[in-house]
Amino acid sequence: NECRNMCGCTGTSMPWRRAQWRRRSCTARAPRRVPLRPTNNAGSPGAANWARTANQRCKAARANRRYLFVEQTQRFDPVHETAYEVLRSGRLGRLHMVRGRIGHAGPEYWSPTSRWFLNRRQAGGGAIMDVGVHIVDLLRWFVGARVRRVCAVAKTLQKSIRVEDNAGGLLEFADGTLGAFEVSWTTRPYEVSTCCYAERGQLRTAIGTPEPVVVRRSRPSGDPNLPDEEQHPAVSKTSRHGGAYPYFVRCIQQRIPPFVSGEEGRSTLEVILAIYRSIVHRCWVELPGR
Secondary structure: OEOHHHHOOOOEEOOOOOOOOOOOOOOOOOOOOEEOOOOOOOOOHHHHHHHHHHHHHHHHHHHOOOOEEOOOHHHHOHHHHHHHHHHHHOOOOOEEEEEEEEEOOOHHHHOOOOHHHHOHHHHOOOHHHHHHHHHHHHHHHHHOOOEEEEEEEEEOOOOOOOOOOEEEEEEEEOOOOEEEEEEEOOOOOOEEEEEEEEOOEEEEEEOOOOOOEEEEEEOOOOOOOOEEEEEOOOOOOOOOOOOHHHHHHHHHHHOOOOOOEHHHHHHHHHHHHHHHHHHHHOOOEEOOOO
């Protein structure tokens, strides 16, 4: 999608989730470690093509001195912006574990004419490709480190479709932080929530609740199992960036590289593709280091 209509520029934004992914059956008798190699024939040719396309677009943007922007909506939600500030302030100390969940009743309720969501060839997958790309990116942003390896499982539990409607998995980050994610097309009502566990307390977010950001710190002395205080940081009604597209327009006008760059989108895409490989091979999948 071009933002030329807004500012006359030549910047572009790119939705990453429309990857071409075709899963195949795995005949492995036992789980094994499978490194993520996009061109490996053990995976999907569509996934390899999409990974190459992401690399090509990043290189083209750099070569032509253009900004490539990925619209990751959860990073622009005021609740998550507030949580990110708390985590970066150091008040809770080093992160140990993070957990995130996004679930809704299915794309047929909020986009009834977009049947491509349920088509594996067009969408690249189901709930993982739809909302998993957002919760994984959010957890990556919170932690501030690359994902080293993943292990996941997916099921079609309710809908009569040929893609997954529920999935969950584990993430191991390069700095040692552990993570977990859940995605669903059968959750009622809509839910977006995260939990972050650090050395001096916890942070929880839940969009649409009376207290969307809750910070609980342990006592500085004595029994750390007892809470010292519970704080509810103020959350703005709107994104401090004014939203994803106004932010991108300002980046182009002021020549500021966007913090959700093409490279950031590529990194999240690599995690999503590794998650699908893990589901197929029933094992941990390592990601390439950058």
